[in-house]
Structures are given as C-alpha cells and as structure tokens.
Amino acid sequence: MRKIVINGGRPLKGSVTISGAKNSVVALIPAIILADGIVSLDGVPDISDVDSLIDIMETMGATVKRSGDSLEIDPRGVKDMPMPFGKINSLRASYYFYGSLLGRFGQAIVGLPGGCDLGPRPIDLHLKAFEAMGATMTYEGQNMHLSTNGKRIHGAHIFMDTVSVGATINTMLAAVKAKGRTVIENAAREPEIIDVATLLNNMGAHVRGAGTEVITIEGVDKLHGTRHQVIPDRIEAGTYIALAAAVGEGIRIDNVLYEHLEGFIAKLEAMGVRMTVSEDSIFVEKQDKLKAVSVKTSPYPGFATDLQQPITPLLLKAEGTGTITDTIYEKRVGHVQELANMGADIRVLGSRISYQGPSKLNGTHVKATDLRAGAAMVIAGLMAEGQTEITNIEFILRGYSNIIEKLKDLGADIELIDGAE
Numbered sequence: 001m002r003k004i005v006i007n008g009g010r011p012l013k014g015s016v017t018i019s020g021a022k023n024s025v026v027a028l029i030p031a032i033i034l035a036d037g038i039v040s041l042d043g044v045p046d047i048s049d050v051d052s053l054i055d056i057m058e059t060m061g062a063t064v065k066r067s068g069d070s071l072e073i074d075p076r077g078v079k080d081m082p083m084p085f086g087k088i089n090s091l092r093a094s095y096y097f098y099g100s101l102l103g104r105f106g107q108a109i110v111g112l113p114g115g116c117d118l119g120p121r122p123i124d125l126h127l128k129a130f131e132a133m134g135a136t137m138t139y140e141g142q143n144m145h146l147s148t149n150g151k152r153i154h155g156a157h158i159f160m161d162t163v164s165v166g167a168t169i170n171t172m173l174a175a176v177k178a179k180g181r182t183v184i185e186n187a188a189r190e191p192e193i194i195d196v197a198t199l200l201n202n203m204g205a206h207v208r209g210a211g212t213e214v215i216t217i218e219g220v221d222k223l224h225g226t227r228h229q230v231i232p233d234r235i236e237a238g239t240y241i242a243l244a245a246a247v248g249e250g251i252r253i254d255n256v257l258y259e260h261l262e263g264f265i266a267k268l269e270a271m272g273v274r275m276t277v278s279e280d281s282i283f284v285e286k287q288d289k290l291k292a293v294s295v296k297t298s299p300y301p302g303f304a305t306d307l308q309q310p311i312t313p314l315l316l317k318a319e320g321t322g323t324i325t326d327t328i329y330e331k332r333v334g335h336v337q338e339l340a341n342m343g344a345d346i347r348v349l350g351s352r353i354s355y356q357g358p359s360k361l362n363g364t365h366v367k368a369t370d371l372r373a374g375a376a377m378v379i380a381g382l383m384a385e386g387q388t389e390i391t392n393i394e395f396i397l398r399g400y401s402n403i404i405e406k407l408k409d410l411g412a413d414i415e416l417i418d419g420a421e
C-alpha cells in the first residue's frame with residue numbers, strides 16, 4: 001500500500017507555483033463534449049482526477065493529446081453510448097458528463113453505484129434541473145437513463161433549493177445547447193463556475209451572470225472549438241499558504257489570485273499571520289505568536305469548506321481555543337481523530353470541532369480520510385517532531401499535483417513509498 005513518510009520539524013523556505021484548479025478542470029473536460037471542434041486547455045493540473053477523465057473521454061470516442069500542462073481534445077468522435085460505469089465511479093465529478101451528454105445527444109446513460117443510491121453527497125438538485133429541462137429519469141438495473149425521448153432539451157427557470165456548485169455547473173452544461181432560455185436562481189458563485197462559463201462562451205455559448213446568484217443562458221445550435229487557460233487552484237493555494245504559515249521561514253506562493261481567497265486570508269490575518277500580497281503571488285513570512293480563531297465555512301465568497309481541514313494544523317499552533325463549523329459538510333471531520341492521535345487537543349463536539357492550542361504534534365501512523373483531510377495530515381506531519389506515515393494517500397494525489405516534488409523543493413524531508421505490503 002502506498003504511503004507518504006515525513007520527517008517533520010524542519011523549516012521550509014523558497015517558492016511554490018500553484019497549478020490549475022481541480023474543481024474547474026473536472027467540469028471543463030466533460031464540457032468539451034458539447035463542442036463541434038477541437039478544444040485545448042492550458043494549465044491543466046497533473047492529478048489523478050484528470051487521468052480518470054481523459055480515460056473516460058477516450059473510452060467514449062474522443063481523441064486526447066497531452067503535452068505538459070496542455071490538453072488538446074477532439075470530441076467529434078464521442079459516441080452516444082452508456083458511460084463506462086467502472087471508470088466514472090472513480091470520481092464524483094463524473095456527474096458533469098450527465099449535463100454535457102444531455103446537451104449534446106439529449107440523453108445520458110450512466111451507471112450508478114448500487115442502483116439509484118444518491119450516496120452521502122446527493123445529486124437531487126442536478127436531476128431536478130434536468131427534469132425541468134425535459135429529461136426523464138428511468139433506472140435500468142445499475143444504470144440511470146436520463147433522456148429527453150428524442151426531443152431537444154429545452155430551457156427552464158430553475159431555483160436551486162441549496163447553493164450547489166455541481167448542480168449550477170451541470171445545469172449550465174445542459175442549457176447551452178437547449179432550445180430557448182434557462183435561468184438559474186440561487187446559483188453558486190465560485191470562481192470555477194465563472195471559469196466554465198468563460199470556456200462555454202468562448203465556444204460560442206451565451207451565458208451571462210456567472211459568479212452572481214442569477215445565471216441566464218440563451219441556448220444556441222452549435223458550439224465550436226477554442227483554447228482556454230484554466231484558473232489557478234484557490235484550494236491548493238490556500239493549502240500552501242496555511243503550510244507556509246505553519247512551518248515556513250519565508251515562502252512565496254506563485255500563481256495565486258488574491259480575490260479568490262479573501263475570506264481565507266482575512267481569517268489568517270485575524271490570527272496574526274504576516275503576508276505580503278502582490279498581483280499574482282503571496283509571500284508568507286516566518287510566524288511567531290499566533291492567535292486562535294474560530295472558523296465557519298459558507299458558500300463562496302465565504303470561507304471555503306475545502307480549506308477548513310488544511311487550516312486546522314495551523315490553528316493548533318495558535319494560543320487559545322476556537323471552534324470550526326462546516327455549514328456545508330457537517331461530517332467533514334475525518335482529520336480530527338488523526339490529529340488527536342498526533343497529540344492535538346482537538347475533538348468533535350456535536351456539529352462542530354473544538355480545539356485548544358498550542359498543541360505539540362508528534363509523528364505517528366495516520367491516514368487520509370478524504371482529499372483535504374489528507375492535506376491536513378501532510379501539514380501536520382511537517383509540523384510534528386519525529387516521523388509521520390500517511391496511508392490512503394490516493395485521496396491526496398487526486399487533488400494536489402506533484403505535491404511530493406513541490407514540498408521537496410521547499411526543503412521538506414518527505415518521500416512517497418510504493419511499499420508492496
């Protein structure tokens with residue numbers, strides 16, 4: 001089983017360059033199915049989610065050329081066929097194929113794990129939007145069959161009961177080639193939504209209002225090829241900023257858009273983290289005394305749920321007590337027990353996490369319980385005295401490109417062990 005081994009307690013310094021946004025590119029790649037020409041993406045992160053999506057696209061008939069951080073995708077060979085169940089199961093964001101296949105073919109046949117179980121992270125808002133646009137949903141064994149029964153998908157006025165990044169993007173994908181107008185109210189406002197809308201508009205779509213809570217889409221008949229630069233990954237950036245504040249002795253983080261991280265940076269400043277923000281980089285100085293604060297996540301532009309786990313080890317360095325409340329995923333607490341096993345004074349109390357700092361962390365065996373929890377364990381391992389072994393690291397490699405190399409370049413004593421045991 002592969003693991004990451006860290007000998008902690010060393011100061012890190014230097015610079016790190018942030019890659020393209022995972023939560024943008026997992027939608028941009030399926031969106032390309034809607035084009036009648038070649039689409040190239042630049043700034044694509046080197047993560048396993050991208051490998052999985054390329055695999056699915058090629059299985060469906062697209063041709064994909066990858067060179068460095070660029071992808072050139074020709075979707076014209078994509079066939080109207082059931083999606084390869086085994087592969088789509090590898091990542092949640094494969095649901096974006098529903099919207100783009102509906103938009104292109106008027107149907108999407110997708111395997112679901114164990115019948116129609118929508119799992120702990122439901123997709124009811126996606127399906128409600130597709131039904132409003134004329135798609136019917138039937139189940140054939142392990143497959144969910146979304147179909148407009150031969151008619152062209154049509155626009156609709158959709159109010160999202162919950163602010164949802166996935167449902168907002170998926171509805172845009174289905175709407176850009178629909179007949180007529182689609183209005184999405186109570187839309188999510190994340191930067192990744194703007195990035196997808198930018199790609200679609202550069203392909204010839206008419207999407208207005210992305211980044212606000214009302215998005216209007218006028219359907220068009222055809223979408224052409226284009227070239228697109230993926231926005232920087234604000235969650236990877238926030239992770240390295242927290243790491244720099246926790247164990248850095250002066251680290252510059254490059255390819256960061258400050259405006260994508262205002263809620264997060266405001267929280268770090270409240271702790272006393274000293275940073276210098278310039279146009280597309282942030283310099284984080286070595287920190288001395290830090291003040292404990294409380295964190296409450298909310299949809300963008302609030303404090304991102306994806307950053308509550310990576311900031312937690314830094315909070316543990318601070319003087320005082322605080323709480324962390326994730327209003328989006330209440331159960332996103334897998335890292336708490338792992339940190340407690342390292343000696344942290346942290347616990348889950350009802351629907352929130354409570355901590356007392358400063359906690360001295362000691363290296364031990366820990367596991368990544370999900371992607372961002374895994375990032376928290378890497379930071380904790382760099383902070384801890386002694387050796388930390390992290391297992392279940394596939395989670396981490398899904399969302400953090402070249403993390404071992406990036407940390408080694410900063411002076412970390414870190415290895416990825418391919419151990420057979």
Ligand code: EPZ
Nearest residue numbers: 023093121122123124125126162164165166167306328371
């Ligand atoms: C996206 O997930 C991100 N993933 C998540 O990042 C991120 O945590 C989340 O948005 C934040 O909102 C990608 O972009 C690939 P949602 P998504 O729909 O779209 C509920 C990471 O670490 N909901 O915005 O799946 C849902 O249960 C990942 O990179 C419904 O009830 O999240 C949640 O409570 C983790 N019904 C809330 O809405 C639905 O149909 C927000 O979820 C859809 C969502």
